[in-house]
Amino acid sequence: MSSERASSSGWLQVSRKLNKSKFLYAMLVLPISYFLVFHYAPMLGNLMAFQDFSIRKGLLGSPWAGFKYFEQFLFEPYFWKVVRNTLLLNLYSLIFYFPAPIIFAILVNELIGSKFKRVIQTVAYVPHFLSTVVVAGMLVNFLSVSGLINEIITWFGGSAQTFLSQADWFRTIFIGSEIWQGLGWSSIVYLAALTAIDPGLYEAATIDGANRWHKIRHITLPGISAVATIMLLLSIGQMLSVGFEKILLLYSGPTYETADVIQTYVYRRGLIDADLSFAAAVGIFQSVISLILIVSANQLSKKINGTRLF
Amino acid sequence: MLKRKMGWFDYLNVLLMLLIIVVIFYPIYYMGIVSVSSGLAVQRGEVYLFPVDLTWKAYEIVLNDPMILRSYANTLLYTSLGVLINLTLTIMCAYPLSRKHLYGKGIIAFFVIFTMFFDGGLIPRYMVVHSLNMVNTIWAIVLPTAISVFNLILMRTFFENIPDELHESAIVDGAGEARTLLQIILPLSMPVIATIFIFYTVAHWNSFFPALIYLNEKSLYPLQIIVRNIVIQGELAAQVTEMGTSEGMSVMALNVKYAVVFIAILPVLAVYPFVQRFFVQGAMLGAVKG
Numbered sequence: 091m092s093s094e095r096a097s098s099s100g101w102l103q104v105s106r107k108l109n110k111s112k113f114l115y116a117m118l119v120l121p122i123s124y125f126l127v128f129h130y131a132p133m134l135g136n137l138m139a140f141q142d143f144s145i146r147k148g149l150l151g152s153p154w155a156g157f158k159y160f161e162q163f164l165f166e167p168y169f170w171k172v173v174r175n176t177l178l179l180n181l182y183s184l185i186f187y188f189p190a191p192i193i194f195a196i197l198v199n200e201l202i203g204s205k206f207k208r209v210i211q212t213v214a215y216v217p218h219f220l221s222t223v224v225v226a227g228m229l230v231n232f233l234s235v236s237g238l239i240n241e242i243i244t245w246f247g248g249s250a251q252t253f254l255s256q257a258d259w260f261r262t263i264f265i266g267s268e269i270w271q272g273l274g275w276s277s278i279v280y281l282a283a284l285t286a287i288d289p290g291l292y293e294a295a296t297i298d299g300a301n302r303w304h305k306i307r308h309i310t311l312p313g314i315s316a317v318a319t320i321m322l323l324l325s326i327g328q329m330l331s332v333g334f335e336k337i338l339l340l341y342s343g344p345t346y347e348t349a350d351v352i353q354t355y356v357y358r359r360g361l362i363d364a365d366l367s368f369a370a371a372v373g374i375f376q377s378v379i380s381l382i383l384i385v386s387a388n389q390l391s392k393k394i395n396g397t398r399l400f
Numbered sequence: 401m402l403k404r405k406m407g408w409f410d411y412l413n414v415l416l417m418l419l420i421i422v423v424i425f426y427p428i429y430y431m432g433i434v435s436v437s438s439g440l441a442v443q444r445g446e447v448y449l450f451p452v453d454l455t456w457k458a459y460e461i462v463l464n465d466p467m468i469l470r471s472y473a474n475t476l477l478y479t480s481l482g483v484l485i486n487l488t489l490t491i492m493c494a495y496p497l498s499r500k501h502l503y504g505k506g507i508i509a510f511f512v513i514f515t516m517f518f519d520g521g522l523i524p525r526y527m528v529v530h531s532l533n534m535v536n537t538i539w540a541i542v543l544p545t546a547i548s549v550f551n552l553i554l555m556r557t558f559f560e561n562i563p564d565e566l567h568e569s570a571i572v573d574g575a576g577e578a579r580t581l582l583q584i585i586l587p588l589s590m591p592v593i594a595t596i597f598i599f600y601t602v603a604h605w606n607s608f609f610p611a612l613i614y615l616n617e618k619s620l621y622p623l624q625i626i627v628r629n630i631v632i633q634g635e636l637a638a639q640v641t642e643m644g645t646s647e648g649m650s651v652m653a654l655n656v657k658y659a660v661v662f663i664a665i666l667p668v669l670a671v672y673p674f675v676q677r678f679f680v681q682g683a684m685l686g687a688v689k690g
Contacts, residue, residue: 107503113577114496121493128544132520210417219668221606223624227631360523373521
């Protein structure tokens with residue numbers, strides 16, 4: 091861009107470029123308005139976290155409150171419990187949920203017989219298309235005292251459990267259902283990456299005497315490491331908003347202890363208790379921490395193996 | 401392709417896959433057979449592999465309930481209007497961003513993609529919708545989620561991979577940008593359009609939370625809210641209370657609950673086999689190249 095030159099000819103060049111694509115810019119008007127209104131305007135609306143916001147008085151009329159609400163939640167012990175729950179749920183998700191589609195993809199890739207491969211893939215994708223409400227509904231009814239799971243347990247001689255009202259069971263139930271629903275769908279990107287690996291590499295390895303495990307360690311895993319890193323970065327970006335809707339549908343008083351996460355807390359305090367400024371303040375906390383997490387993860391990833399999101 | 405002998409690992413692998421198929425398939429199958437069994441058999445815990453006392457009573461109740469029917473109609477409306485807006489806006493955003501000569505393309509792309517990583521927050525967004533007087537209207541359902549950046553990137557990648565020669569030959573033939581887009585690019589883009597059409601449709605069909613926070617009137621509720629009310633919160637369907645059946649009065653009968661679940665998932669399950677090949681292609685497009 092020659093904008094260092096005399097501004098008149100620089101501007102002429104720019105306006106010429108703009109004019110050339112005026113149809114394209116016209117097309118962008120509506121989409122950009124959408125982003126401005128529903129994504130950027132709320133960012134500005136976070137001002138309400140620094141005010142004693144009231145709907146009546148609005149953003150411009152509500153009195154200033156500074157960091158009052160930030161102090162409120164930072165000094166509230168229950169808030170930190172909620173943060174702990176969020177982080178723990180994410181940690182477990184990372185340990186148990188994240189590797190599952192990768193392992194599944196590798197195993198499917200090892201299957202002999204393309205017909206069976208296709209059948210298993212077709213079946214595995216189905217749960218992804220069920221709504222969160224349906225999956226939660228299944229869980230609520232299967233885990234009830236007279237539900238399917240307890241029927242199976244008593245058939246084997248155990249005693250029925252009240253799974254959904256025990257805080258200790260919540261994480262297992264949550265992660266387990268995430269795996270059930272996401273195993274197949276999430277494996278698509280890994281399967282795509284696996285099919286992109288040069289089969290010649292495997293053949294050469296066989297000739298060199300490598301067994302299955304050698305091949306997986308030295309050909310398969312490196313082949314999908316780029317995709318896996320990107321997926322990892324993306325899930326870190328989602329960290330603080332983990333499975334919000336499902337938790338909302340499954341949790342209850344007795345399980346708040348392990349189930350209440352930042353987003354459900356914001357929802358309850360903000361939209362149910364109408365503690366708007368407080369909830370907005372917590373929301374800012376969430377967004378900022380989330381941004382820090384994903385930027386640091388991205389930088390770290392860049393340094394380690396060069397893969398990055400941006 | 402080398403044909404390997406089946407070793408112990410391969411047999412184990414097949415066994416594992418069969419187990420996975422059962423774990424995925426059985427819960428859904430179970431709900432199906434319970435929904436066509438009699439309430440008595442269900443209560444006695446007799447239903448395992450096959451329906452007991454086959455009856456369509458549960459579906460009768462469900463398909464005659466005015467609230468369920470109304471919510472089904474609402475969901476059909478929200479989904480149709482929603483996907484129309486989705487497709488239009490996504491194409492209008494993806495196409496310009498795919499054209500190399502667009503001045504300022506990088507800035508606009510950053511502006512758009514940034515929203516994937518940083519969100520304004522639930523409460524401020526609610527306030528925006530509220531100040532636009534959209535609360536309790538269909539607009540609160542179809543507008544805030546008008547463009548999914550993920551789908552947008554998918555579509556942009558596809559457009560970028562269309563050879564320049566096609567654009568150039570269209571210009572040589574005298575077509576302007578608009579005609580090039582409509583008559584040449586879009587017909588070629590059917591695979592990606594079909595893919596994101598499916599993604600958006602499923603998203604709308606399954607949508608629950610926006611309705612939860614933005615809608616107050618029962619007559620506007622979409623299907624998923626009603627499913628939640630009946631299946632999770634155990635609300636009684638109108639007919640059950642009216643009919644005073646012996647099939648579980650104080651607790652919503654399990655067979656009716658699962659019938660509700662099934663009418664919610666049946667359209668998705670029915671269309672699934674036909675559309676499966678589209679989204680696998682589409683997801684791979686985005687994954688490998690993007």
